[in-house]
Amino acid sequence: METRYIGKNVDRPDAIDSATGKLMFCAEKRFPDMLYAKTFRSTQTHAEVLEIDVSKAAQLEGVVAVATAEDLPGVNIHGIHALDQPVLVPVGGKVRLPGEPIAVVAAESIEIAEKALELIEVKYKPLEVLSDPELACLESSPQVHDKRIVREYEYSIGDVERAFSEADVVLEYTQHLSRQEHAYIETEAGISFYDSDGILTLFAPAQEPFNTRQQVARALAIPESKVRAKVPNLGGSFGGKQSMTVQIHTALLTYMTKRPVQMIWTREESMLFSTKRHPGRFYYKIGATKEGMITSMLVDFLLDAGAYADQTPGVVVSAGATAIGPYFVPNIKVYGKGVYTNNPISGAFRGYGGPQATISVERAIDLLADKLGIDRVEIRRKNGLKTGDKPGNAVMVLDSRVTLNDTIEQALAMAGPKPMPSGKNKKVGRGIACCMPQFDVSAKPYNGLTGAGAEVELLVDGSVQVRTGVVEMGSGIKVALAMIAAEELVLDMNKVDVVLSDSMLTPKAGPTVASRAMYCCGNAVKAAAIQLKDRVNIKAAEIFQVPKDLIIWDNGKVYAQGKEDQAMKLSELARLCYVSGTNLVSSIFFVGTHAHLGHSFCTAVADVEVDEETGEVEVLFLGTSHDVGKMINPIGVKSQILGGGVQGMGWALMEDMKSENGQIIPKNLHEYPIPTANDIPKRTEIGIIEDPYPTGPYGAKGIGEHTNYTSTPAILNAIADAVQISLDKFPATPETVWRAMKNRQSDAKPLATCPSSVLEPSTVTV
Amino acid sequence: MTVLKMKLNGKQVEVEIKPSDLLLNVLRDKLGLMGTKEGCGEGDCGACTVILDGETVTSCITPALKAMGKEVITIEGLSDGKELHPIQKAFVEYGAIQCGYCTPAMILSAKALLDKNPTPTREEIKTAISGNLCRCGGYEYIIAAIQSLIKP
Ligand code: FES
Ligand code: FES
Numbered sequence: 001m002e003t004r005y006i007g008k009n010v011d012r013p014d015a016i017d018s019a020t021g022k023l024m025f026c027a028e029k030r031f032p033d034m035l036y037a038k039t040f041r042s043t044q045t046h047a048e049v050l051e052i053d054v055s056k057a058a059q060l061e062g063v064v065a066v067a068t069a070e071d072l073p074g075v076n077i078h079g080i081h082a083l084d085q086p087v088l089v090p091v092g093g094k095v096r097l098p099g100e101p102i103a104v105v106a107a108e109s110i111e112i113a114e115k116a117l118e119l120i121e122v123k124y125k126p127l128e129v130l131s132d133p134e135l136a137c138l139e140s141s142p143q144v145h146d147k148r149i150v151r152e153y154e155y156s157i158g159d160v161e162r163a164f165s166e167a168d169v170v171l172e173y174t175q176h177l178s179r180q181e182h183a184y185i186e187t188e189a190g191i192s193f194y195d196s197d198g199i200l201t202l203f204a205p206a207q208e209p210f211n212t213r214q215q216v217a218r219a220l221a222i223p224e225s226k227v228r229a230k231v232p233n234l235g236g237s238f239g240g241k242q243s244m245t246v247q248i249h250t251a252l253l254t255y256m257t258k259r260p261v262q263m264i265w266t267r268e269e270s271m272l273f274s275t276k277r278h279p280g281r282f283y284y285k286i287g288a289t290k291e292g293m294i295t296s297m298l299v300d301f302l303l304d305a306g307a308y309a310d311q312t313p314g315v316v317v318s319a320g321a322t323a324i325g326p327y328f329v330p331n332i333k334v335y336g337k338g339v340y341t342n343n344p345i346s347g348a349f350r351g352y353g354g355p356q357a358t359i360s361v362e363r364a365i366d367l368l369a370d371k372l373g374i375d376r377v378e379i380r381r382k383n384g385l386k387t388g389d390k391p392g393n394a395v396m397v398l399d400s401r402v403t404l405n406d407t408i409e410q411a412l413a414m415a416g417p418k419p420m421p422s423g424k425n426k427k428v429g430r431g432i433a434c435c436m437p438q439f440d441v442s443a444k445p446y447n448g449l450t451g452a453g454a455e456v457e458l459l460v461d462g463s464v465q466v467r468t469g470v471v472e473m474g475s476g477i478k479v480a481l482a483m484i485a486a487e488e489l490v491l492d493m494n495k496v497d498v499v500l501s502d503s504m505l506t507p508k509a510g511p512t513v514a515s516r517a518m519y520c521c522g523n524a525v526k527a528a529a530i531q532l533k534d535r536v537n538i539k540a541a542e543i544f545q546v547p548k549d550l551i552i553w554d555n556g557k558v559y560a561q562g563k564e565d566q567a568m569k570l571s572e573l574a575r576l577c578y579v580s581g582t583n584l585v586s587s588i589f590f591v592g593t594h595a596h597l598g599h600s601f602c603t604a605v606a607d608v609e610v611d612e613e614t615g616e617v618e619v620l621f622l623g624t625s626h627d628v629g630k631m632i633n634p635i636g637v638k639s640q641i642l643g644g645g646v647q648g649m650g651w652a653l654m655e656d657m658k659s660e661n662g663q664i665i666p667k668n669l670h671e672y673p674i675p676t677a678n679d680i681p682k683r684t685e686i687g688i689i690e691d692p693y694p695t696g697p698y699g700a701k702g703i704g705e706h707t708n709y710t711s712t713p714a715i716l717n718a719i720a721d722a723v724q725i726s727l728d729k730f731p732a733t734p735e736t737v738w739r740a741m742k743n744r745q746s747d748a749k750p751l752a753t754c755p756s757s758v759l760e761p762s763t764v765t766v
Numbered sequence: 767m768t769v770l771k772m773k774l775n776g777k778q779v780e781v782e783i784k785p786s787d788l789l790l791n792v793l794r795d796k797l798g799l800m801g802t803k804e805g806c807g808e809g810d811c812g813a814c815t816v817i818l819d820g821e822t823v824t825s826c827i828t829p830a831l832k833a834m835g836k837e838v839i840t841i842e843g844l845s846d847g848k849e850l851h852p853i854q855k856a857f858v859e860y861g862a863i864q865c866g867y868c869t870p871a872m873i874l875s876a877k878a879l880l881d882k883n884p885t886p887t888r889e890e891i892k893t894a895i896s897g898n899l900c901r902c903g904g905y906e907y908i909i910a911a912i913q914s915l916i917k918p
Contacts, residue, residue: 185900645904
């Protein structure tokens, strides 16, 4: 089908603003009379708060307000999946991790606000710290919350025990996962003020504005209708800016002072108190025939939720649903849980538990292949899911034609022959990793997700405005939605504007999460544009005296088929519609028809070179094949794939947000390095398989998170292939690799033992 | 208070500062040039990069007085307001921009490189932008955008 924009590279208008320095983030807003806010944070890890004295701070000249829990008019609680986190820790309450907010200050300058923090005194009664998630369920361990387990996951099909006893080979393996920091370059920042209607307005990061509105209103005990939350441009989020950070604190200080208040977190605050990717461990027991057919899989996983539930309930379920990998396995038993500790709070991070599961299962599959003496690619080809298969524990049907093997073949073709080592002490290895990421299709309320609302309005000057509640965090959803409206209304791109993520202006559309914005809002905008055109065509048919389906829209002109010479300007038609009572705002609330999530396949192949003397790893090649349905804006899709791949590479090789006794160790971006341009793969290839997904807008599937699943395990597998080390712990820093090589011989111990929880899963609490 | 005199984006400016003021804060808060971003305040991320007498500096750790009598170029100084600067154009076209937070600084690092070395190799490009962290895009399209500006 000939398209106007869909499937073509289109420049992002917001990228032009970034390139010229005009794109405004929260830290750039300034209001007259604005106050600057700072947070007093706990230095203790786990302690009861006995006394809070802010009197000296409040008296400091230039301090306008100091707020503690006592000043909060509403409920002192917030949370995404579970309400278990105080907005400000009160006297008599307890802090559960370092950095927890106890008081917030608004002052005439940042310097004064900082000085005020030094004058705040808090007395604590220290409590025993729980930092090892493996000990979280022991009666003798310190209790962080009333319950110890945030969420459990259980799934079982067939008879794993019998299948193990009948298997030719049984492999056991335990993978440990390190904690990853989102490390978006923009730290958390927000600004709040009262507008001229008395609406408390908040510009602050989030992945949807409506959740912010709800949480702020609850904490301040004001109706949601009195709060406007707008999420402006985000300098990266990757799941990390979903929870409450600056929002309630900033709003509270505006509520108290009636003045605009801005709060900007320092990098250290961001590292201290933003959520992280869940660390944890995955135990696998896999049974197979000697031909390499997997017959059974038992998985026991543990995720460290940290001090509050945040997104753990959802992440546990998502990890469980991904734990089997993209393979057909007849006998499955998966048990997993997320537990409270006094560690940094774990939240959503691109893939939502799926990457942790994917790394683990993909390492285990390699080890299984080795044990069987079968090629590591072959075992994946043999067991990969195919159209029509009912995948194990994922709640879905494979309803698209692309199979795992299509992505495997494409990734291998891109890789070509394995490179030769560049020197004497260098070893080259190749790794492969596969997965079947899922994406939300607004089908049913799932983990707080919802349908997607969108409005398309035709203005009387012939321009069009699209409004929907999702957030742009850099992935290019804004331009993609403009492309869809321009496509359907046969308009030039510069006639279409998109307004996003404003609780007062845009319809509720659920969050930008679960790789859903393109699918859900894309469908909504498309349907709204079609509805609008149809409505306007009724008027046009009347004017041109022809049936409605003979009306042609063409670049801002409208005419009856064959009568181009009598064309009317769209602006004139819009005006005539308006004066004769046609509603020029169309509105759609898209709800998907599936009874399950959408899915796609992905395979990465990585080549690495390991220096045997230093343990240094160089990524020579990273090639990823993605089953995307249809690319709306190809350059946007590919740029996502590149970025997600490098983020995964960082986790594999260098990133570890370590904590000791609950205290984070890296506190800045040199203690926590992320990949620079010097670290990227020497050669990168992107493989795209386009087979339009019947229910996606123009056939599009989700992609955002999918890019972040396979580069980590492919690189780890490549390192293991190069120098035969276990890598049951990573990141594979030079030191880790060097030590593992040194211990290679003495490493004869069994790879894993079964954690007891597999045998006696406790009852599920939802 | 001292008066800082410098050539900023082609124009001579004078601004009152405290001797302890950092260049980043003077640019953003005293001169209203918000295109220069802060990502860490410690010289780690490069989001605050500006060009000082032809060399890139991280303005978050550069005392403003260092710019006295010198020439400073920020992202606002690249385009004439009508046409995009060729580097800006290339970044947009090559998909080098996602969230855009690292972008102004990244473009300035590219400019400082190309001004000195109009035909950099891939390795030279990587080194020139290695002080600018981008968490979104994985650098490959940034490199491609810069390479597109090399005249054969
Ligand atoms: S803000 Fe200056 S280097 Fe990060
Ligand atoms: S585009 Fe987001 S940090 Fe570079």
